[in-house]
Amino acid sequence: MPQELPSQYDPKAIEKKWFEFWQSVPLFHAVVTKDKKPFTIVIPPPNVTGILHMGHALNNTIQDILIRVKRMQGYEALWMPGTDHAGIATQNVVERQIAKDGLKRQDLGREKFLERVWDWKNSYGSTIIHQLKKLGATCDWPRERFTMDEGYSEAVKEVFVRLYEKGLIYQGDYIINWCPRCQTALADEEAPRKDLAGKLYYIKYPIKVSPGRQAATPPEKRLKSSIVHRPSSINYIIVATTRPETMLGDTAVAVNPSDKRYKGLIGKTLILPLVEREINIIADRSIDKEFGTGAVKVTPAHDTNDYAMGKEHDLEFINIMHPNAVLNSNAGKYEGMDRFEARKAILEDLKERNLLVKIEEHRHAVGHCYRCHTIVEPYLSKQWFVKMKPLSKPALEAVKNGTIKFTPKRWTKVYLNWMENIRDWCISRQIWWGHRLPVYYCKVCLSGEQNEGNGVIVSRVKPDKCPHCGNTDLEQDPDVLDTWFSSWLWPFATFGWPFGEQKTEDGRQKTEEKKKELKYFYPTSVLVTAPEIIFFWVARMIMAGYEFMGEKPFSNVYIHGTVRDEEGKKMSKSLGNSIDPLKIIEQYGTDALRFSLISTAASGSDIYLSAERFEQGRNFANKIWNASRFIMMNIKDGPIGAEIDINNLKTQDAWILASLNDAIKKVTKSIDSLKFNEALNVAYDFFWHKFCDWYVEIAKFSIDDKNTKECLLYCLKQSLLLLSPFMPFITDEIYSNLPGEKPQALAVGNWPVVKKEFDDKIAIVVMQLVFSTVFSLRNLRAELNILPQTSARVRLSTTTKKKKQFESVLALVKRLANISELEVTTQVGQVKNSLSALVDKDTHLYLLLESLADAEKEKVKIDKQLADLIKQKHSKETMLANKEFIKKAPEAVVERERKRVIELSGSIKRLNEVRDAFA
RNA sequence: GGGCGCAUAGCUCAGUUGGUUAGAGUGCUGCCCUCACAUGGCAGAGGCCGAAGGUUCGAGUCCUUCUGCGCCCACCA
Numbered sequence: 001m002p003q004e005l006p007s008q009y010d011p012k013a014i015e016k017k018w019f020e021f022w023q024s025v026p027l028f029h030a031v032v033t034k035d036k037k038p039f040t041i042v043i044p045p046p047n048v049t050g051i052l053h054m055g056h057a058l059n060n061t062i063q064d065i066l067i068r069v070k071r072m073q074g075y076e077a078l079w080m081p082g083t084d085h086a087g088i089a090t091q092n093v094v095e096r097q098i099a100k101d102g103l104k105r106q107d108l109g110r111e112k113f114l115e116r117v118w119d120w121k122n123s124y125g126s127t128i129i130h131q132l133k134k135l136g137a138t139c140d141w142p143r144e145r146f147t148m149d150e151g152y153s154e155a156v157k158e159v160f161v162r163l164y165e166k167g168l169i170y171q172g173d174y175i176i177n178w179c180p181r182c183q184t185a186l187a188d189e190e191a192p193r194k195d196l197a198g199k200l201y202y203i204k205y206p207i208k209v210s211p212g213r214q215a216a217t218p219p220e221k222r223l224k225s226s227i228v229h230r231p232s233s234i235n236y237i238i239v240a241t242t243r244p245e246t247m248l249g250d251t252a253v254a255v256n257p258s259d260k261r262y263k264g265l266i267g268k269t270l271i272l273p274l275v276e277r278e279i280n281i282i283a284d285r286s287i288d289k290e291f292g293t294g295a296v297k298v299t300p301a302h303d304t305n306d307y308a309m310g311k312e313h314d315l316e317f318i319n320i321m322h323p324n325a326v327l328n329s330n331a332g333k334y335e336g337m338d339r340f341e342a343r344k345a346i347l348e349d350l351k352e353r354n355l356l357v358k359i360e361e362h363r364h365a366v367g368h369c370y371r372c373h374t375i376v377e378p379y380l381s382k383q384w385f386v387k388m389k390p391l392s393k394p395a396l397e398a399v400k401n402g403t404i405k406f407t408p409k410r411w412t413k414v415y416l417n418w419m420e421n422i423r424d425w426c427i428s429r430q431i432w433w434g435h436r437l438p439v440y441y442c443k444v445c446l447s448g449e450q451n452e453g454n455g456v457i458v459s460r461v462k463p464d465k466c467p468h469c470g471n472t473d474l475e476q477d478p479d480v481l482d483t484w485f486s487s488w489l490w491p492f493a494t495f496g497w498p499f500g501e502q503k504t505e506d507g508r509q510k511t512e513e514k515k516k517e518l519k520y521f522y523p524t525s526v527l528v529t530a531p532e533i534i535f536f537w538v539a540r541m542i543m544a545g546y547e548f549m550g551e552k553p554f555s556n557v558y559i560h561g562t563v564r565d566e567e568g569k570k571m572s573k574s575l576g577n578s579i580d581p582l583k584i585i586e587q588y589g590t591d592a593l594r595f596s597l598i599s600t601a602a603s604g605s606d607i608y609l610s611a612e613r614f615e616q617g618r619n620f621a622n623k624i625w626n627a628s629r630f631i632m633m634n635i636k637d638g639p640i641g642a643e644i645d646i647n648n649l650k651t652q653d654a655w656i657l658a659s660l661n662d663a664i665k666k667v668t669k670s671i672d673s674l675k676f677n678e679a680l681n682v683a684y685d686f687f688w689h690k691f692c693d694w695y696v697e698i699a700k701f702s703i704d705d706k707n708t709k710e711c712l713l714y715c716l717k718q719s720l721l722l723l724s725p726f727m728p729f730i731t732d733e734i735y736s737n738l739p740g741e742k743p744q745a746l747a748v749g750n751w752p753v754v755k756k757e758f759d760d761k762i763a764i765v766v767m768q769l770v771f772s773t774v775f776s777l778r779n780l781r782a783e784l785n786i787l788p789q790t791s792a793r794v795r796l797s798t799t800t801k802k803k804k805q806f807e808s809v810l811a812l813v814k815r816l817a818n819i820s821e822l823e824v825t826t827q828v829g830q831v832k833n834s835l836s837a838l839v840d841k842d843t844h845l846y847l848l849l850e851s852l853a854d855a856e857k858e859k860v861k862i863d864k865q866l867a868d869l870i871k872q873k874h875s876k877e878t879m880l881a882n883k884e885f886i887k888k889a890p891e892a893v894v895e896r897e898r899k900r901v902i903e904l905s906g907s908i909k910r911l912n913e914v915r916d917a918f919a
Numbered sequence: 920g921g922g923c924g925c926a927u928a929g930c931u932c933a934g935u936u937g938g939u940u941a942g943a944g945u946g947c948u949g950c951c952c953u954c955a956c957a958u959g960g961c962a963g964a965g966g967c968c969g970a971a972g973g974u975u976c977g978a979g980u981c982c983u984u985c986u987g988c989g990c991c992c993a994c995c996a
Contacts, residue, residue, distance in 0.1 A: 630955030
């Protein structure tokens with residue numbers, strides 16, 4: 001019952017109630033509906049290991065607002081939910097779990113380990129989904145997908161096979177980012193570089209002296225060069241490296257062919273220290289003469305750049321490490337040492353032999369595993385790749401020609417730049433949790449006896465036998481696919497693509513329905529996501545959309561900001577600076593969380609958050625609560641929910657209805673242009689500062705009036721509707737408690753629309769006059785410390801026109817400002833024993849007093865006002881005197897300025913008369 | 920090394936295509952516990968819109984340079 005509502009809004013019980021209610025109604029389930037337009041969003045699937053953080057909260061609140069608004073606007077709005085299997089992350093979680101029992105995944109074996117992961121997923125994998133529901137997300141929950149559920153896995157397989165058959169997937173040797181801890185390859189994007197304070201070591205590589213010959217070139221020839229290093233006089237070359245341990249795998253030293261210092265040395269042989277292997281000096285144009293000594297040790301198996309050189313110069317590739325970054329037998333006496341141990345040992349040995357020339361401090365960027373932060377090892381291995389160039393073409397074109405738009409626009413460039421320089425995508429991962437490659441090997445063929453067929457079979461199902469030799473002993477590739485290789489299919493695979501073969505009639509029918517759904521809901525409307533996954537995910541989805549559906553996956557990409565703390569650092573668990581959204585929900589309520597997040601988040605800019613920020617949301621929820629409480633208390637007996645009698649509106653009624661129209665217009669427009677903070681702030685301002693601060697206060701004067709009640713109720717309802725996408729819990733709760741309403745979710749088909757009959761410009765002007773008058777009087781009172789309770793006697797001096805307009809609101813002004821006598825006159829001049837204030841350009845207010853305490857003070861005040869007006873007038877006159885301005889500025893602007901000057905002249909004249917009365 | 924972004928009130932930020940006297944929240948000051956709300960009301964103080972040039976009748980808004988931050992990309996070993 002309304003009158004029993006507590007005076008403070010307590011979100012807990014109410015949120016729980018609506019959370020449960022929303023789960024129980026089918027309102028958020030979208031189906032193909034011919035006469036409705038579809039509006040589709042696919043959720044960026046959070047990791048199954050995910051726990052709701054502020055980034056999620058922001059991302060999903062935005063999506064929820066969009067989907068709620070569109071649903072209210074009558075679209076068939078579908079928000080597809082689901083989770084991502086998150087290969088490495090999930091495997092890590094379970095590995096940590098079994099590590100407590102002293103087990104490694106290898107101890108369990110692949111099958112048993114995967115069972116454990118599935119167990120984990122089944123018990124904990126829905127945590128994030130539950131949390132999203134708590135956030136109020138109105139996803140189409142029955143449609144929830146998982147990137148490793150059965151149907152989805154079919155899509156992944158299908159895509160791999162299709163791309164392979166098209167020649168876009170290949171297996172190749174390559175230097176990849178290898179995480180020695182996770183024991184898997186990482187894509188470039190998964191191995192972000194961090195600047196580290198490292199060291200640059202200068203090491204001598206002795207030049208081999210052929211028996212019977214002296215140094216390679218006569219020293220004097222090189223002395224002409226002004227360069228410091230003179231390798232001739234000393235029989236070695238100095239190389240600079242940040243990773244001395246890799247020297248064990250050196251197979252050359254490279255210099256720039258144009259480098260005069262080393263001119264005669266190209267082609268000569270060096271003795272690789274410690275290993276005592278002979279390597280050659282080669283010339284390569286990629287070498288920077290300015291860096292280090294201009295001579296580079298080349299380790300083709302352990303450096304991307306060196307790998308390229310190795311290929312070009314046909315060098316030997318010596319891998320010196322095991323996959324766990326422990327040196328292997330190629331490392332000689334260092335075998336068995338970890339890479340960093342080996343570095344130490346090697347440096348010791350070099351020092352001992354006097355081969356370590358110097359050590360410099362050197363900052364450089366080193367790749368780190370994005371999951372465990374281990375320094376990645378550039379590692380030569382056989383991996384699977386996708387050729388990206390052909391896929392990128394339509395995806396580039398779509399963004400260039402505006403078929404797909406980014407908001408804010410600036411991300412377009414970032415996207416295009418990456419796409420234009422796209423590199424092949426390493427998609428194999430040496431982990432167990434994920435989609436296993438649909439690749440099978442025939443050992444017989446691989447052994448090389450057969451010429452046809454290379455022993456590699458790519459197939460949707462495991463073949464019974466090798467198509468080439470008939471061998472039945474086939475083995476599936478142990479690797480799994482990069483997680484993004486499944487998520488790039490998200491916008492269509494979630495609908496059941498590629499639909500497979502159905503054996504039963506029933507199955508076929510279901511498939512037909514699913515196909516219709518895909519046709520209806522795809523392409524999706526807006527993708528809402530964070531900037532850091534533009535490359536990982538957005539770009540790849542666009543490519544997949546065109547490749548497999550022949551159509552864009554979405555029309556708009558909305559990139560929101562990164563959530564940061566007060567110091568601008570990205571919020572993350574490892575930094576310990578994160579504000580837990582669940583705690584905020586606990587403390588302030590979900591609506592408060594949503595409100596504060598969105599009102600802070602200007603389109604696309606990063607969000608700096610502090611916990612206090614959420615008080616604003618809490619306060620607003622409380623305001624909504626109490627205003628509603630007040631209205632409900634006052635309308636409980638009256639005839640309610642009938643039509644507003646439009647022919648019988650008071651000025652204030654007309655004003656609030658016109659203002660409401662304006663708010664609806666602005667909120668709708670802002671949401672359409674994805675400016676959520678703007679939309680929310682308009683709704684906020686309307687509700688609090690127009691409706692509550694003014695209208696509700698005014699309504700108290702005629703609270704028994706039927707039309708007043710109707711207006712109150714109507715504006716409240718419309719406000720709740722406008723606010724409901726942002727603050728769904730409290731708005732549903734209040735709306736459902738309003739007279740004549742049933743418990744319901746404000747979900748479908750009731751978005752407020754502008755009503756032309758409520759547009760009333762005059763009411764706005766008149767009410768503005770009311771507000772200014774009240775405002776001026778309050779101001780005077782505050783100055784004089786006259787309490788508002790004390791009733792005042794006031795005279796207003798204004799124009800004939802305004803005097804007339806004022807007639808309808810005289811009583812209103814009197815009550816609002818507590819005025820016992822109010823006289824409106826067109827006369828000007830100082831009124832005896834009064835204080836004056838400027839209400840507007842041609843209205844003066846006089847507060848009549850028993851006596852005037854300080855006439856001088858009053859004169860000073862008037863002089864100040866006068867000076868200000870004269871200054872304004874002067875600046876406008878200067879502007880108007882400028883012929884260029886008259887000539888070039890739009891007529892409307894010139895006209896407006898002219899009008900202002902006239903107004904100002906009038907004000908100055910009036911004010912002068914007031915002032916003269918003092919003299 | 921390239922690219923992008925940001926500098927507006929003490930703090931956190933808005934400010935549409937250039938056009939009245941630059942806004943909000945929060946904090947601060949003063950007065951009010953008035954029967955919806957002190958998580959509230961009323962009033963107030965507080966801005967050379969980072970610096971210097973330029974374009975324009977007119978610049979917080981457009982251009983150039985500089986300064987200070989931040990982010991992304993890149994194989995300087």
